[in-house]
Amino acid sequence: AQTVTQSQPEMSVQEAETVTLSCTYDTSENNYYLFWYKQPPSRQMILVIRQEAYKQQNATENRFSVNFQKAAKSFSLKISDSQLGDTAMYFCAFIAGNQFYFGTGTSLTVIP
């Protein structure tokens, strides 16, 4: 079975601080890609960062970075220098066999 688990339904962080969102997944596929998507109140799905499973190096996009532990099937997202615009729902996902599998999301609130 292909599953994605986000164990933190809600989180908050002070502006300018760092926060880490956790995600674990399960798949029998060898070749897959992992993603973090952001869904602000506008409901538009915005790609935050992606990681190829065959790459050991953790992906980084400006203030966003991941900690990818393939053996543990863990894919956490670290947001540094949190900004008010980071307030959104964050979904962890992976693609295997041309299909997305999404977690249940973590609602992040950045507190001024």
Next chain:
Amino acid sequence: GAVVSQHPSRVICKSGTSVKIECRSLDFQATTMFWYRQFPKQSLMLMATSNEGSKATYEQGVEKDKFLINHASLTLSTLTVTSAHPEDSSFYICSARAAGGGRPYYGYTFGSGTRLTVV
């Protein structure tokens, strides 16, 4: 970058009527389009996958006669909710994957979603 336009963004319809939602890839050809449904504060649920020129593949539990999907061209897919009922009220999101080239699993772009309210 790749843009997917989804219309309408909001629609209110009367119970028993049909509603059509369009999903267009504006600057790329989409061989595959996906339709999702999202309930408040929940994740995206895949409803169906459509490939251009062929019948859509529906996920288990999704009524294909209620949710008609047409992918007539490489840039347009439509979802028609037929004989809508209040329980069909939800947020519907499409996603398109670019045709050809590049790495696998890249090139997925989401539309901005449609909020359907059936009264």
